[in-house]
Amino acid sequence: MKNEMTMKKLTLNDPETRSPDGVAENIRRLKALFPELVTEGPNGAAVNVDVLKALVGDATVTDADEKYGLNWHGKRRARQLALTPSTGTLRPCPEDSVDWDTTQNLMIEGDNLEVLKLLQKSYAGKVKLIYIDPPYNTGKDFVYQDDFQDGIRNYLKLTGQVEGGAKISTNTEASGRFHTNWLNMMYPRLRIARDLLMDDGAIFITVDDVEVSHLRLLCSEIFGEENFVGCAVWQKSYSPSNDKKGIDAMHDYVLIYRKSELFTARLLPRTSKQDAAYTNPDNDPRGPWKAVDATRAEHRDYAYYPIRTPSGKEVFPARGRSWVFTKEELPALLSDNRLWFGKDGSSKPSIKRFLTEVKQGLVPTTWWTHEEAGHNDEAKKELKTLFSEEVPFETPKPTRLIRRIGAIATAPDQHDIVLDFFAGSGTTGEAVMRMNQADGGNRRYILIQVPEATGSQRFPTVAHITEERLRRAAKKIKDENPTYTGDLGFRVFKLDSSNIRAWEPDRDNLEQTLLDSMEHIKADRTESDVLYELLLKLGLDLCVPIESRTFAGKEVHSVGGGVLMACLAPKIERAEVEALAQGIVDWHKALAPAGDTTCVFRDSAFADDVAKTNMAAILEQHGITNVRSL
Numbered sequence: 325m326k327n328e329m330t331m332k333k334l335t336l337n338d339p340e341t342r343s344p345d346g347v348a349e350n351i352r353r354l355k356a357l358f359p360e361l362v363t364e365g366p367n368g369a370a371v372n373v374d375v376l377k378a379l380v381g382d383a384t385v386t387d388a389d390e391k392y393g394l395n396w397h398g399k400r401r402a403r404q405l406a407l408t409p410s411t412g413t414l415r416p417c418p419e420d421s422v423d424w425d426t427t428q429n430l431m432i433e434g435d436n437l438e439v440l441k442l443l444q445k446s447y448a449g450k451v452k453l454i455y456i457d458p459p460y461n462t463g464k465d466f467v468y469q470d471d472f473q474d475g476i477r478n479y480l481k482l483t484g485q486v487e488g489g490a491k492i493s494t495n496t497e498a499s500g501r502f503h504t505n506w507l508n509m510m511y512p513r514l515r516i517a518r519d520l521l522m523d524d525g526a527i528f529i530t531v532d533d534v535e536v537s538h539l540r541l542l543c544s545e546i547f548g549e550e551n552f553v554g555c556a557v558w559q560k561s562y563s564p565s566n567d568k569k570g571i572d573a574m575h576d577y578v579l580i581y582r583k584s585e586l587f588t589a590r591l592l593p594r595t596s597k598q599d600a601a602y603t604n605p606d607n608d609p610r611g612p613w614k615a616v617d618a619t620r621a622e623h624r625d626y627a628y629y630p631i632r633t634p635s636g637k638e639v640f641p642a643r644g645r646s647w648v649f650t651k652e653e654l655p656a657l658l659s660d661n662r663l664w665f666g667k668d669g670s671s672k673p674s675i676k677r678f679l680t681e682v683k684q685g686l687v688p689t690t691w692w693t694h695e696e697a698g699h700n701d702e703a704k705k706e707l708k709t710l711f712s713e714e715v716p717f718e719t720p721k722p723t724r725l726i727r728r729i730g731a732i733a734t735a736p737d738q739h740d741i742v743l744d745f746f747a748g749s750g751t752t753g754e755a756v757m758r759m760n761q762a763d764g765g766n767r768r769y770i771l772i773q774v775p776e777a778t779g780s781q782r783f784p785t786v787a788h789i790t791e792e793r794l795r796r797a798a799k800k801i802k803d804e805n806p807t808y809t810g811d812l813g814f815r816v817f818k819l820d821s822s823n824i825r826a827w828e829p830d831r832d833n834l835e836q837t838l839l840d841s842m843e844h845i846k847a848d849r850t851e852s853d854v855l856y857e858l859l860l861k862l863g864l865d866l867c868v869p870i871e872s873r874t875f876a877g878k879e880v881h882s883v884g885g886g887v888l889m890a891c892l893a894p895k896i897e898r899a900e901v902e903a904l905a906q907g908i909v910d911w912h913k914a915l916a917p918a919g920d921t922t923c924v925f926r927d928s929a930f931a932d933d934v935a936k937t938n939m940a941a942i943l944e945q946h947g948i949t950n951v952r953s954l
Contacts, residue, residue, distance in 0.1 A: 331925070331927075331939065331951050331952065331953050332952050332953070333844075333953045343409045343410040343411075343441040343444055343445065343860075344409065344441075344444045344445060344448075345407070345409050346406060346408070346409075350407070351369045351371070354371065355369075358376075361376055393541065393545060394507075394538060394541035394542055396503065396504045396507050396508075397504050398504060398507075398508045399507070399511065402508045402512050403511065403515070405437070405512045406511065406513075406516055408441075408475075409441065410438045410441035410442050410476065411476060411822050412434075412438050412442060412476040412819055412820060412821055412822060413442070413819075413820060413821070413822045413823055413853070413857040413860065414432060414434070414439070414442060414818065414819060414820075414856060414857075414860060414866070415817060415819075415820050415823075415849075415853050415856070416815070416816075416817055416853065416856050417816040417817065417818055418815075418852075420791060420816040421813065421814060421816045422794070422795060422798060422812070422813040422814055423814075424813070424815055426811070426813060427811055427812075427814055427815055427867065428739075428768045428811055428867045429753065429769050429770070429811060429813060429814040429815065429867075430768075430770045430771065430814060430815050430817065430866055430867070431747075431750075431753070431773075431790060431791055431794060431814045431815070431816050431817075432770070432771065432772045432773075432816075432818070432819070433773060433775050433785075433787040433817070433818040434772065434774065434775075434817075434819025435475065435478075435479040435482070435774050435819060436513060436745040436772045436773075436774065437475060437512055437513055437516070438475045438476060438479055438819055439745070439819055440513060440516040440520070440745060440772070441475075441516060442819075443770075443860075444519060444520070445861065445863035446860060446863050446864055446866060447520050447741070447743075447770070448863075449519070449520070449521070449522055449523070450522060450741055451520045451522060451525055451741045451743045452521075452522050452524070452733065452734055452738070452740035452741055452742065453526060453527075453528070453729070453730065453733040453734050453741075453742045453743070454517055454520070454521060454525070454526075454527040454742075454744070455527075455528045455529075455726055455730075455743075455744050456517075456528075456529050456744060456745060456746045457529075457530045457721055457744075457746055457748060458509075458529065458531070458746050459506075459746070460531070460532050460534065460535070460719075461502065461503070461506040461534050461535050476820075476821050477821075479774075479819060480820075480821070482774075483774070483775050483776075483777075483785075484777070503535070503538060506535060506538075507538060507542065510539070510542060511542065511546075513745065514543065514546050515546055517743075517745070518546055518547055518583065521583040523583055523584045523586045524582075524583070524584070524586035524587045524588070525582070525583045525587065525733075526553060526580060526581065526582045526583065526733050527543075527547070527580070527581050528578055528579070528580050528729045528733065529578070529579045529580075530558070530576055530577070530578055530579075530721065531576065531577050531579055532573065532576050532577070533573060533577075536577045536579065539579055540552075540555065540579060543579060543581050544581075547581040547582070547583070550585075551581050551582045551583065551584065551585075552580075553582050553587070553589065554580045554688075554690050555577055555578070555580070555690060556578040556580065556688075556689075556690045556691070556692050557575050557577060557690060557691055557692065558575060558576050558577065558692045558697055558725065559574060559575055559692065559693050559694045559697075559699065560574065560575055560694070560699055560700050561574045561694070561699055561701065562694045562699050562701070578692070578725075578729070587733075589688055589732050590685070590731065590733070590734075590735070591684065591685025591687060591688075592685055592686045592687075592688055592728070592731055593685055593686075593731065594682075594684070594685060594686060598686070599612075599679065601614050602614045602678075602679040605667065606661075606664070608661065608678075610678050610680065611678060611679060611680055612678070612679045613676040613677055613678045613679065614677050614679075615664050615674035615675070615676065615677075616674055616675045616676075616677045617648075617675075618647060618648055618663070618672070618673050618674050618675045619641045619642065619645040619646060619647055620645060620646055621644070621645055622645070622646065623646050624646040625646075626651075627647045627648070627649070627650055628640070628641060628646045628647070629651050631647075631654065631672075631673060633669055633670050633673070634665055634669035634670075635665075635668065635669045635670035639671075639672045639673070648675070657675075661676075662675060662676050663675065663676070664676050688732050692725075692728065696724075696728065697722070697724055697725045698721075698722025698723070698724030698725050699722060700722070702722045702724070703721050703723075703725075703751070704720060706720070706722065706723060707720050707749060707793070709800075710793060710796040710797060710800065711792075711793075713782055715749070715783065715789060716779065716783060716789070717748065717749045717778075717786065717789050719748070720748060720749045720751055721748070721751045722751070723754055723755040723758060726752050726756075727755045727758065727759055730742065730755060730756065730759050731759070734759075734767055736759070736760070736763040736765030736766070737765060737766060739766050740767045740768070741767075741768045741770060742756050742767055742768065742769045742770070743770045743772075744770070745771075745772040746773070747771035747773035748773065748786065748790065749786075749789050749790060749793055750771060750773075750789070750790040750791070750793035750794050750797070752769060752771060753769050753771050753790075753793070753794045753797070753814065754794065754797040756768075756769040757769075757797060757798060757801055757810075757811075758797075758801065760811070761801055761805055761810060766810070766811070768811075768867075769814075771790060771794075771814075773786055773787045773790045774786070774787070775787040775788075791814075791816060798812035815867060817856070817866065822857065823845055823846055823849040823853050823857050823954075824844060824845065824846075824857075824954060825844055825845065825846050844926070844927050844928060844953075844954055845928075851879075851892040854890075854892055854954065855870070855881055855883070855892065858883075858888060858890060858924055859883060862887075862888055862922060864883060864884055864887065864888060865884075868883055868884045869883075869884065870882070873907070873911060875904050875906075875907025875908065875911075876900045876903035876904040876907060877900070878891050878893040878896065878900070878904050879892075879893065880904075880907065880908055880911070882915060884917075885915055885917050886915035886916070886917035886921055887917050887919060887921060887922070888921070888922050888923075888924070889908055889911075889912060889921060889922070889924070889948075890923070890925075891904065891908070891923075891924075891925050891926075891929075892924075892925070892926050892929075892954075893926065893929055894928075894929055895929055895931070896929045896930050896931065896935060896939070897931050898931050898932065898934060901935050901939050902938070905939055905942035905943055908923065908948070909942070909943065909948070912947075912948060913946075920949075920950055921948050921950065922951075922952060923943055923950065923952070924951075924953070924954060925939065925951075925954070927953035930953075936953070
């Protein structure tokens, strides 16, 4: 045996057990591009601003210049909050899930900022579409009270999971921080969301008049002004309300930004109403057509001439206009029966555009009518269709709105991931399922919803409503389409503190603290809890296939075809090491993973250091060199 072999022990402070450190990564990238930019400062690496200005050709030397952009109190702190790693984890809840073993969809309960941080390693650059409907800043909505020091502890307080729970407040204009509070909530979430998008992905955000101008400036800073795609106006109601004071707002906005120029908006499907405009009054064998104006809105001498109609009448373009074709092109158009002179053959000609020549779809516009994208009343009726009981959720979005967004931004056959981190009642999840059922697609969804209290006994939190809607919508889709075999399930995960025990000494009972700290994993956590935390920390998909086998009486898990192998048994005796190691080696050889394998054990499981060292040595001899303990 190689007695010098060791097994690295992972702690809560190790980079491998934390979400990505945004500051460290940014400094690494800057140093790689401009080594002279990063210097040593009293608190570690520091950026020389004067050097940076020189590199971009700025002749000034001060860092206090005014610049164009959106600024508010707390912006620097919000930026830093986005870069601060999370030490939390996501605990699996198969008992709350549907089709746990086969589904590729995720429903995650937790503060979306912490969850987004935890998803970075596994889903960075993998999300095709982000749709969010964040709380409108009405002064009454739930405000996310982000804590700079410890987001997990703050989340547990807000949701009443620890004593001394913090009060969830509203955001009134009287507070003096009306827009500031909302922007501080949005900024770090959008910063992280951008990193999750694919290079050809896009984000769609519904917002009202109160914050649309601020949100556009914010998104231009985060995504780049050049990546602004459009601001659609969605007609959210179909009739005015006469009891409103002032002007009744019948619209909201859908703000659209892309990750890069690689994004391409897909054509929307044509409707029967649009195709009905094409008729065939002259029984043309080429099929239905529509008359298109044959003149242009400017005068050109070479295109201004008389045309004799079939009735013998001469016609000219209107004053200031001219034909769109030259005199030399006219005979070919006549001979091909491309001009229409009206039923009596005496009208000014129009050009016949055949339905077969029209694009198979429509270019999306910025005007979305309630007939096309649904409306608020429709959204409430959809919820009532699924829930016979009273549901404490007042502002759902219609599935047609999200389906329209999905049609613009996703393809049915590319396994596109759709992320919604303000999931609300779960409209996005239902919309994705319905899109897949309609076009045979294989899109996936990831929904994140904070378990905000509702005061209802049947649905105590908004997250309960989200999950129950997904269950009922899936059943309804299956009942309506019995032969459909697509994915109608979802895996539930819940945000919690890490499974790895942090060193928190009890000054009044140090002896017991030392004894407790010998076990590195928290006592109330399961093997499954620890396994899925490993997936997050190693950057693996939370729906990746997991197989299990038993060697020497110990259960071993293979994740992603052998990318991760884990034995989390509580006890491994010295006499069991060789048989267990050999079983892992043989299975690893049969799996033949393409990349390096990480093998993980529970640190306290080994009977002694000799057992631990022997395990690491055997595995290394057979090519498994990345061996860790928890």
